[in-house]
Amino acid sequence: MFKWLDPYAKSETLYHFCGKLLPFLMVTALVLLLLGNIWGIAFTPADYQQGDSYRIIHIHVPAAILSMGAYAAMASAAFVALVWQIKVAHWAVLAIAPIGAVYTAIALITGMAWGKPMWGAWWVWDARLTSQLILLFLYFGVMALDGAFSDRKVGAKVSSLLALVGVINLPIIHFSVEWWNTLHQGASITKFRPAIDPSMLWPLLISILAFAVLLMALTCLRLRTAILENEQHRPWVRKLVGG
Amino acid sequence: MYFESFNDFLAMGGYGFFVWLAFGITYLLLIVLIGGSIYQQRQFKQQLKATIAREQRVKQYQEQQV
Numbered sequence: 001m002f003k004w005l006d007p008y009a010k011s012e013t014l015y016h017f018c019g020k021l022l023p024f025l026m027v028t029a030l031v032l033l034l035l036g037n038i039w040g041i042a043f044t045p046a047d048y049q050q051g052d053s054y055r056i057i058h059i060h061v062p063a064a065i066l067s068m069g070a071y072a073a074m075a076s077a078a079f080v081a082l083v084w085q086i087k088v089a090h091w092a093v094l095a096i097a098p099i100g101a102v103y104t105a106i107a108l109i110t111g112m113a114w115g116k117p118m119w120g121a122w123w124v125w126d127a128r129l130t131s132q133l134i135l136l137f138l139y140f141g142v143m144a145l146d147g148a149f150s151d152r153k154v155g156a157k158v159s160s161l162l163a164l165v166g167v168i169n170l171p172i173i174h175f176s177v178e179w180w181n182t183l184h185q186g187a188s189i190t191k192f193r194p195a196i197d198p199s200m201l202w203p204l205l206i207s208i209l210a211f212a213v214l215l216m217a218l219t220c221l222r223l224r225t226a227i228l229e230n231e232q233h234r235p236w237v238r239k240l241v242g243g
Numbered sequence: 244m245y246f247e248s249f250n251d252f253l254a255m256g257g258y259g260f261f262v263w264l265a266f267g268i269t270y271l272l273l274i275v276l277i278g279g280s281i282y283q284q285r286q287f288k289q290q291l292k293a294t295i296a297r298e299q300r301v302k303q304y305q306e307q308q309v
Contacts, residue, residue, distance in 0.1 A: 037266075041262075041266070042244055042245060042246065042252060043245055044245060045245060046245070046256060051257070051258060052256035052257075052258050052262060053256075053258035053261055055255065055262055056261070056262055056265045056266075059265060059266060059269045060265070063269070098276070099276065102272050102273070102275075102276045105272060106268070106269050106272055106273075109265070109268050109269075109272075110265040110268070110269060113261045113262075113264045113268075114261065114265065116261060117258055214273075218276065218277065221280050221281065221284065222280050222283075224284065225280070225283055225284040225287060228284070228287060228288065228291070229287055232291055237291075238295055241288050241291045241292050241295065242291070242292055242295035242296070242299075
């Protein structure tokens with residue numbers, strides 16, 4: 001069933017495949033990001049309660065959703081790396097982790113800049129904020145564990161295992177606003193009927209798509225670097241770089 | 244355009260500091276992430292290229308000695 005996927009486990013094929021996708025993905029991501037953000041910040045009406053401060057939503061929500069999306073992608077790669085012992089899958093885990101960490105940091109920082117004027121505090125130890133902070137530490141943990149053992153193979157296994165175990169945090173983040181009494185507002189757009197006006201929803205959806213495509217583009221870019229680093233003694237890399 | 248003037252746009256209805264702080268840090272982080280990833284790959288390719296060139300020079304030298 002997965003026979004068509006097989007060749008992509010070979011690093012050389014994957015390197016060239018990512019190289020083909022990269023320019024297309026990167027350009028699409030940047031165009032969508034500028035479109036969604038400029039539309040959101042200059043051409044949508046202000047919120048009736050929060051005024052213009054709500055415009056932070058156009059980066060806060062995309063970064064937050066994709067910080068979890070990146071984690072799901074990373075954990076899937078970790079699963080493949082652990083179960084089928086495919087090396088490139090582990091390199092993908094390490095390629096995605098820093099991107100996810102930056103997205104998580106963006107979600108936290110923009111949330112603080114939004115929380116100060118609306119809640120009166122930069123930070124509160126609320127369920128949503130705390131679980132999102134734990135997500136950031138999970139990303140740091142995955143990156144740090146990989147290099148923490150003298151035997152690289154053990155490091156690779158342990159960091160993939162942490163990525164997999166950390167999946168438990170995703171539903172906790174998502175449902176934190178329902179399970180606990182929190183300051184953070186509930187879901188607006190992931191409901192069946194979005195609780196947001198279409199004039200504000202469209203630029204937001206474009207920005208979310210932009211962050212998703214940017215995640216793919218950066219994964220391609222970073223995975224290519226990882227393949228070169230790990231396969232530097234292979235003849236095809238020598239020919240590609242040296243020739 | 245929702246705003247009346249450019250100054251209104253910058254002021255963001257009094258929330259200018261927070262809105263521009265959020266957008267500023269976001270774009271700064273994204274630029275560092277994208278730029279850093281590109282730089283990392285370029286740096287590694289240059290380094291590997293130098294290593295390969297050095298190995299070839301050593302090999303040539305050894306062949307001349309024989």
